[in-house]
Amino acid sequence: MPFIPHTEQEIAEMLQAIGADDISALFEEIPSHLLANELTGVPEGMTEMEISRLMHARAAQHPQSVCFLGAGAYEHHIPAAVWEITTRGEYYSAYTPYQAEASQGTLQLVYEFQSMMTALTGMDVSNASMYDGATALAEAVLMAVRGNRKSKSRKILMPTTVHPTYRKTTRTIVQGQHIELCEVDYDPATGVTSLEAFKEKAGDDITAIVIQQPNFFGNLEAVDEITDWAHENNILVIAVANPLSLAILEAPGNWGSAGVDIACGDGQPLGAPMSAGGPYYGYLCCTQTLVRQMPGRIVGRTLDQDDKEGFVLTLQAREQHIRRSKATSNICTNQGLVVTASTIHMSILGASGLEKAAAACHANTMALVKQLSQIEGVDCAFESNYFHEAVLKINKPAVEVLVALAEKNILGGYDLSEAYPELGSAILVCATEMRTDEEISAYANALAEVCA
Amino acid sequence: MSDVPSELRYTASHEWIRDEGDGTVTIGITDHAQELLGDLVFVELPEVGADLTAGDACCVVESVKAASDVYAPLTGEVLEVNEMLAESPEIINDSAFDDGWLFKMQLSAEVELEELMDADEYEKEIED
Numbered sequence: 178m179p180f181i182p183h184t185e186q187e188i189a190e191m192l193q194a195i196g197a198d199d200i201s202a203l204f205e206e207i208p209s210h211l212l213a214n215e216l217t218g219v220p221e222g223m224t225e226m227e228i229s230r231l232m233h234a235r236a237a238q239h240p241q242s243v244c245f246l247g248a249g250a251y252e253h254h255i256p257a258a259v260w261e262i263t264t265r266g267e268y269y270s271a272y273t274p275y276q277a278e279a280s281q282g283t284l285q286l287v288y289e290f291q292s293m294m295t296a297l298t299g300m301d302v303s304n305a306s307m308y309d310g311a312t313a314l315a316e317a318v319l320m321a322v323r324g325n326r327k328s329k330s331r332k333i334l335m336p337t338t339v340h341p342t343y344r345k346t347t348r349t350i351v352q353g354q355h356i357e358l359c360e361v362d363y364d365p366a367t368g369v370t371s372l373e374a375f376k377e378k379a380g381d382d383i384t385a386i387v388i389q390q391p392n393f394f395g396n397l398e399a400v401d402e403i404t405d406w407a408h409e410n411n412i413l414v415i416a417v418a419n420p421l422s423l424a425i426l427e428a429p430g431n432w433g434s435a436g437v438d439i440a441c442g443d444g445q446p447l448g449a450p451m452s453a454g455g456p457y458y459g460y461l462c463c464t465q466t467l468v469r470q471m472p473g474r475i476v477g478r479t480l481d482q483d484d485k486e487g488f489v490l491t492l493q494a495r496e497q498h499i500r501r502s503k504a505t506s507n508i509c510t511n512q513g514l515v516v517t518a519s520t521i522h523m524s525i526l527g528a529s530g531l532e533k534a535a536a537a538c539h540a541n542t543m544a545l546v547k548q549l550s551q552i553e554g555v556d557c558a559f560e561s562n563y564f565h566e567a568v569l570k571i572n573k574p575a576v577e578v579l580v581a582l583a584e585k586n587i588l589g590g591y592d593l594s595e596a597y598p599e600l601g602s603a604i605l606v607c608a609t610e611m612r613t614d615e616e617i618s619a620y621a622n623a624l625a626e627v628c629a
Numbered sequence: 630m631s632d633v634p635s636e637l638r639y640t641a642s643h644e645w646i647r648d649e650g651d652g653t654v655t656i657g658i659t660d661h662a663q664e665l666l667g668d669l670v671f672v673e674l675p676e677v678g679a680d681l682t683a684g685d686a687c688c689v690v691e692s693v694k695a696a697s698d699v700y701a702p703l704t705g706e707v708l709e710v711n712e713m714l715a716e717s718p719e720i721i722n723d724s725a726f727d728d729g730w731l732f733k734m735q736l737s738a739e740v741e742l743e744e745l746m747d748a749d750e751y752e753k754e755i756e757d
Contacts, residue, residue: 326676469671469691494670494696503698 240586243616247566247607248591249340251446256525259448263518270513277490284488287476290520297423298440299430300462305474305511310443311346313459314417316506317439318351320470321385321413330382336361336370338392341596368394368559372402385413395566404433413438421446422564424531439463448522449515458512472506537610538565545608548621554628558603566607575602581627587620631661634726639751640702655733660725661755666692669718674710675732688731703741705734
């Protein structure tokens with residue numbers, strides 16, 4: 178039974194009121210050859226009991242693999258309290274509430290989230306979140322183009338060490354807006370983008386550059402000198418950063434002498450399960466100068482007429498419901514539920530907990546890389562400092578190696594051959610704080626067998 | 630009833646234009662426009678040296694209610710912008726026709742001035 182509350186009689190009355198014979202008359206203007214008839218590929222419905230049985234059977238086919246796979250989404254420990262609190266009735270909403278100010282608790286939580294993100298990134302302001310890291314980068318590029326009024330070129334330098342999917346998403350979103358995304362190659366020896374490579378691509382007028390830290394390979398870019406060079410040339414700097422890494426790495430707001438202009442990334446490492454790809458959320462922070470170019474929701478703290486503290490949605494004047502087609506963005510909301518979990522996650526871990534988690538990730542990945550690179554036929558691809566991921570070159574095709582490892586219930590890493598064919602057979606490996614010494618040794622033994 | 634000084638020219642999109650008599654003009658938004666917008670909180674001005682064509686969206690005036698474009702009423706080059714507005718956009722609310730001016734332009738074609746509304750026409754426009 179479809180969940181449509183109208184009775185046949187009500188439908189007939191509504192049709193009569195608008196002078197239509199039947200519901201199909203409402204769709205008359207659609208040419209008949211465009212109409213789908215029977216949906217032949219869709220099976221018959223199942224009862225709840227049947228679907229539950231089917232799903233349990235499917236889940237049982239899925240082995241409990243040990244995960245050394247990262248590439249943008251990471252398996253971290255999420256305290257049980259996080260989702261227990263998040264799913265309480267008071268918090269359990271996916272959406273910024275309508276008549277937002279009536280929901281002071283939600284607004285206060287988002288305000289706390291924004292405060293945590295500005296503390297982590299060292300930036301002046303944060304918004305209430307974006308859909309994911311990739312769309313946050315696209316919005317950051319659009320912000321930079323609006324914000325850098327000295328530059329007329331609408332040209333962005335985008336290193337190939339930025340996450341390949343982020344680059345694709347950004348291209349898709351900005352391509353209709355006469356913005357040129359110009360790729361900058363990395364140094365094949367170090368796996369980072371040299372300042373010289375930026376300088377080579379730079380013409381007279383560049384609007385902004387993007388730097389991902391740690392970059393897609395896990396390596397640490399020379400963020401200070403690149404940021405300073407960009408600012409000396411009136412170029413805005415957009416940082417893409419794993420927010421967990423910022424517990425131990427320098428905050429983008431402190432890169433170089435002035436800090437970056439926009440910082441963004443994916444919030445998944447802060448309390449969101451990997452969950453087959455989502456939902457995650459994006460964070461977006463910027464300097465005070467650019468705050469009016471920032472899309473989405475921003476919650477502010479204020480005093481009411483009785484001088485009592487309260488929270489409000491602020492700086493909304495450029496959103497869609499007011500500016501229509503001239504709005505800063507099509508985003509008019511945030512990732513409410515995941516941000517709620519993330520805020521609770523950060524408050525439970527605290528600054529020291531985040532630092533410990535980040536340091537453990539780094540230590541485990543160091544141990545992993547040390548063991549794996551001792552295997553005959555496996556070598557580190559780059560000589561570089563890294564956070565919690567590294568690239569390994571393998572003497573056999575990456576896809577075969579990963580399939581063989583998967584048969585041993587090990588998710589061995591991310592196959593780089595499609596996005597970076599120049600690396601040959603290479604995989605990106607990651608060991609978060611979740612991995613034990615035994616699991617790391619087991620991976621090394623398995624890989625040695627596979628590569629032998 | 631808003632004030633509409635007789636010595637100024639106007640547009641239907643609520644800009645006022647003062648002919649300085651030397652091929653330059655001073656441009657702002659009318660008292661009527663600031664009343665509609667309410668308390669102004671931010672003004673985004675054009676770049677000095679920018680070449681504008683009549684009809685270009687060249688400024689944004691933002692109130693607590695809305696952000697509205699200001700359109701270049703004439704074609705020419707931006708000579709100067711009112712720097713005071715960066716810190717104190719409320720000057721426009723207090724003095725739309727005087728201290729609250731937005732920018733000055735060197736005109737490319739002074740004849741365009743003739744196509745603008747005079748005070749009587751503008752007054753009639755905002756009555757409708």
